[in-house]
Amino acid sequence: MTETVLEEKKVEKDWEPKIIAFLCNWCSYAGADLAGVSRIQYPPNIRIVRVPCSGRVNPYFIIKSLVDGWDGVVVSGCHPGDCHYISGNLVARRRFAILKELLEFFGIEPGRVNFMWASAAEGERFAVLIRKATKIVKELGPNKKFQREWC
Amino acid sequence: MGIEEDNIEIISSIRENAKKLLSEDQVDLVIGYSEGTVPLSSTPVIIRKAEDVDKLTWNNLCYMNLARYLAPLMPQLCDREGNALRIGIVAKGCVARAINLLAVEKQVDLKKITMIGFNCNGIVNRSKIDLEIGEKEILEVVVSGDDIIVKGRDWEKKFPYDQYINELCKVCKVKTPSTTEENCIGECKELESIHDEFSDIDDFEAKSAEEKWDYIKNILEVCTLCYSCRQACPACYCNLCFVDQNKPIWFGKTTEYRDIFTFHLIRATHLAGRCVACGACASVCPVGIDLNFITRKLEKIVKERFDYTSGLDAETLPPMMDFDMKDAQEFMLEED
Numbered sequence: 001m002t003e004t005v006l007e008e009k010k011v012e013k014d015w016e017p018k019i020i021a022f023l024c025n026w027c028s029y030a031g032a033d034l035a036g037v038s039r040i041q042y043p044p045n046i047r048i049v050r051v052p053c054s055g056r057v058n059p060y061f062i063i064k065s066l067v068d069g070w071d072g073v074v075v076s077g078c079h080p081g082d083c084h085y086i087s088g089n090l091v092a093r094r095r096f097a098i099l100k101e102l103l104e105f106f107g108i109e110p111g112r113v114n115f116m117w118a119s120a121a122e123g124e125r126f127a128v129l130i131r132k133a134t135k136i137v138k139e140l141g142p143n144k145k146f147q148r149e150w151c
Numbered sequence: 152m153g154i155e156e157d158n159i160e161i162i163s164s165i166r167e168n169a170k171k172l173l174s175e176d177q178v179d180l181v182i183g184y185s186e187g188t189v190p191l192s193s194t195p196v197i198i199r200k201a202e203d204v205d206k207l208t209w210n211n212l213c214y215m216n217l218a219r220y221l222a223p224l225m226p227q228l229c230d231r232e233g234n235a236l237r238i239g240i241v242a243k244g245c246v247a248r249a250i251n252l253l254a255v256e257k258q259v260d261l262k263k264i265t266m267i268g269f270n271c272n273g274i275v276n277r278s279k280i281d282l283e284i285g286e287k288e289i290l291e292v293v294v295s296g297d298d299i300i301v302k303g304r305d306w307e308k309k310f311p312y313d314q315y316i317n318e319l320c321k322v323c324k325v326k327t328p329s330t331t332e333e334n335c336i337g338e339c340k341e342l343e344s345i346h347d348e349f350s351d352i353d354d355f356e357a358k359s360a361e362e363k364w365d366y367i368k369n370i371l372e373v374c375t376l377c378y379s380c381r382q383a384c385p386a387c388y389c390n391l392c393f394v395d396q397n398k399p400i401w402f403g404k405t406t407e408y409r410d411i412f413t414f415h416l417i418r419a420t421h422l423a424g425r426c427v428a429c430g431a432c433a434s435v436c437p438v439g440i441d442l443n444f445i446t447r448k449l450e451k452i453v454k455e456r457f458d459y460t461s462g463l464d465a466e467t468l469p470p471m472m473d474f475d476m477k478d479a480q481e482f483m484l485e486e487d
Contacts, residue, residue, distance in 0.1 A: 059420045060393065060413075064401060067409045080476060090474035093483075094457075098423045098471075100482050101452050105356065105445075106416055107364025116484040128486050145364065146409045 017071035017137040021046040021130075022061065024054045024089070027078035027119045034123035042127035043134040046074060053077065055088030059099045062113055067146045072112050072137035074130070079117045089117075111136040112143065153296045154211065154312050157272045161209045165241055168267045168336045172239045173201040178265055180228070182220055183241035184213040190292045191277065191301065195220065207241065210294065211275040211312070214434035215383065216427075217241060218249030221259045222388035237263050242335075243271035245429035247328030248462025249385035252427055255465055256472075258388065261334055268328040268337040273312075273320035274430065275299060278439035280310055318443045319430040322347065329463045342463050349451040355444075373438045374411045376404075380432035380442055381418065386425045393417060419445050424453045424470040427462045 023029040029050050035042060051057055054077025065073050075096065077089040096115045104110050114133045118126040165183065172178045185196035185206045193213045196206055217240055220228070228236055240246065247266055253259045284301065291302040299310045324345040327338045355363070378394065381387045394402050394414060403410040426449050433442040453459050456479065457470035 060401065060417055063413055063416055067413055080480075087474055090476065090478070093478055093480060094471060094474060095420070097456060097479070097482060098452055099420055101456075102416060102419050102423075102448070104360070105363065105448050106367050106412065107360050107362075109360045114484045115482065125486060129484050132487070133484060146412075148407065148409070 015142060017045050017134060017142070019046045019072040019074055019134060019137055020065045020070045021048045021074040021076065022051050022054070022057050023048055024056075024077040024084075025050055025052050026084040027082065027117075028054075028076035028126065030120035031076075031118040031122050031126040034120065035127045036123075038123045040123055040127040042130045045134050045137075046130055053083065053085050053088035054092040055083075055085065057092060059095060062099065063103075066108065066112060066143060069143060069146060071140075071143045072114070072133065074114050074116065074133050076116045076118050076126070076129075079119055082119060108145070109140050111140050154272060155294050155296055158210055158294060161269045161272070162207070164269055164337060165207050165209060165267055166204045169198065169204045169207055169239060169241070170201050172265060172267070172336060173198070173204070177237070178239035179230075179236040181207070181239040181241070181267070182217050183207040183267075184209060184215070184217075187212075190289045191280070209241075209269070211273065211299065212277060212292075213243075214274045214277065214317075214431055216249055216385045216429040216431040217246050218253060218385040219383065219431075221250065221264070222253050222385065235260060235263050237265070239265045239267055239336075242266035242268055242328045244323065244325035244327055244329065245271075245427050245462075246385075247330055247335075247339075248325060248427035249429065251330065251462040251465045252386060252425060252469070253388075255467070255469060256425075261465055264334060266328050266330060266335040266337075266339070268330075268335045268339040270338050271320075271323075271326045273323070274317045274434070275310070275312065275315050276317045277434055278436060279315055282439060283310075284308065317430050317434070318441075319428050319433075319446065323428070325463070330465075344458070344463065345460050347450065347454060347460075349447065349454075352447050352451050368408060368412075370441055370444070371411050371415055372408060374406070374415070374440055375438060376406055376411065376414060377437060379435045379437060383431040383435040384422070385427065385429065385431070386422055387418075393421075415445065419449060423449050424457065424459060425461055426450070 023032055054075060057075050062073050080090060083089045103113060116129045169181045181198045183196055184193050186208055187194045191212060195215055195217060198206060230236055254261045287303050289301055289303055293300045297312045299312060301308050327340050328335050329342040330339050426446055428446050428450055430443055453470060459470050461469060
């Protein structure tokens, strides 16, 4: 084996996914905070973007993240019925259902984009779900589909 | 009965009804199809006088969705004070569906619109014919019996209608306007729901992600991002489309696959539950992309998930304008 191949192997072995997480301000962001202050361990692969509500998450955010090379996307909001804006997450749920099916139809692996509910009191649940999402994305490997052709 | 006789009957009924509407002063103008300036084409026309109804025609190349003229209320369709005129519109099934959709979304006032209904006999897939003819010049197109005969200087080609019919028209269940007789003259039939078969899409979905990616990439890759599909679409009436937004510029303007993918995927999410399956986008595509494939998928999602078919009536809210506590959420991530 040549040196470069060995190097590539090493890179693949050490590869850690980068996941962008859109968390709603009122539940999931506070849930993530609670997981932090309760010292619950969860993978450091996620980078959090705070949004006012899961209904604020435009499907474009998710597609743009994938196209720009993020390995996975997580969107988390309040449980149905608990939305701070009453129905934001219900509207978002329909949008996500359609987006998820369309992404699959266009040939993106279904595990790349994950949707979840986590309330402000569920630090433990948040950590468990993030662990699960990270595991799924890790198994899928790096997101190479959208690399620029001239790179 | 052949396509030729069908067409003659449809033309006479359209002209008769348009004449009636205009001469009895029930409408101010009629929007319809007329012969195009080159063979193998048709063009929309606006008629204001009863004498002009002979301009109206129908053939199997009238692929445009005339509802496109209603949504961005054009100055031609208003009087001097800016009030909407009373409009008569030649409506095949999918045009009527689009009008219903615009009415639900409060873009048009159904009271001002009279549809001229007829039983549509399907549209021929123009890009398929174009591809077979290639660069030869077309001089004449004749419909005879069940064939479409395309003639050039010293050549002639026969296209059997049932082989070149648009895929969406093949499975179409809404041939006449689905509306009440109040705002329709001519044929119409109220439909509550339609049953549709999606075996082609099911077959495709059974494939692996890699195969799907390759197939979709293969059909979309030739896209030049000319946005013809958007311009022809009756449901795309935003004042500022996301691709034209430049504060911030989100959408890349190159023709690399990442931008083509983004455009078609976002357009699909915008049309979910609103697309009326008229096939106008695929018909106008200059590079012949099979956009009907995406249209069928959208129909399938909405039918299976929300049991909804767009544009069948002017009251039911499209699924994306509505929400329900009991919606299915099997796709959400859950703890084991």
